[in-house]
Amino acid sequence: MAEEKKEKTVLPFNEALYMVVRSIKQRFGRILIVIIAITASIAYMVSLDLLSPILASSIPKEGVGIYTFLLDVTAFIVAATGTMNSLLIMIAERYHEIGTMKSFGARDIHIFELLVLETIILTIIGGFLGYIIGLGIGYGLGGTGDPGYLFGKAMLIAVIIGFISSSYPAYQAARMSPVEALRYEV
Numbered sequence: 001m002a003e004e005k006k007e008k009t010v011l012p013f014n015e016a017l018y019m020v021v022r023s024i025k026q027r028f029g030r031i032l033i034v035i036i037a038i039t040a041s042i043a044y045m046v047s048l049d050l051l052s053p054i055l056a057s058s059i060p061k062e063g064v065g066i067y068t069f070l071l072d073v074t075a076f077i078v079a080a081t082g083t084m085n086s087l088l089i090m091i092a093e094r095y096h097e098i099g100t101m102k103s104f105g106a107r108d109i110h111i112f113e114l115l116v117l118e119t120i121i122l123t124i125i126g127g128f129l130g131y132i133i134g135l136g137i138g139y140g141l142g143g144t145g146d147p148g149y150l151f152g153k154a155m156l157i158a159v160i161i162g163f164i165s166s167s168y169p170a171y172q173a174a175r176m177s178p179v180e181a182l183r184y185e186v
Contacts, residue, residue: 011110020118027090031122034086038126038161039133041079042154045072046134049150050143076157083165087119091169092184098173099181111174119166120159127158 024031048068056064091098098111131154135147176184 009105009107009110011106011113016110016114016117019114020121023094023114023118024121027093030086030090030093034083034090034119034122035126035129037079037082037086038123038158039130041075041161042127042130042158043133043137044075044130045157046131046150046154047137047141047143048072049153050135050138050145051141053144054142076161080161080165083119083123083161084169087115087166087169091115091173095173095176095181095184098176099178099184102176102178102181108174112170115170115173116163116166119170120162123158123162123165124155127154130154130158 048071052064052068055067059067101111131151134154135150138145173181
């Protein structure tokens with residue numbers, strides 16, 4: 001009995017990164033919307049964390065924690081929803097590209113990985129910009145806080161938003177058949 005070897009298509013990380021960067025350059029206008037949504041939300045969260053000690057002077061400490069947490073959750077939901085909406089539109093515009101890639105042997109997981117990687121890169125950029133802006137606002141208004149902790153929190157939240165927001169659109173795009181993707185008109 002001869003054992004059959006199945007040939008697997010592999011997408012090296014450096015190739016995936018190259019494709020993502022090229023895609024970002026081509027779609028910069030739409031991508032800017034995603035970056036702005038993340039930047040605004042992270043800036044809001046960071047400045048709110050820096051200003052929470054000021055709020056604590058007039059509200060009981062446990063009330064400030066609950067208040068800031070609820071505002072953080074609201075900002076998270078707004079950022080994730082806006083990002084997902086932008087991604088759904090951006091990915092729909094790329095169905096022909098996705099169909100072509102699948103016709104040449106790209107597997108569902110490759111499409112999924114490319115789209116999620118692109119989104120996470122965008123949300124990291126937005127998270128970093130939001131962190132810088134939030135620090136400026138928070139410290140400018142007299143807030144205090146640990147910038148290292150806030151940086152970690154901002155980056156973690158940005159990556160989580162990116163992953164959550166991109167999972168559904170990337171999954172839907174990856175599952176399309178090449179024929180269906182090539183036939184789709186935007």
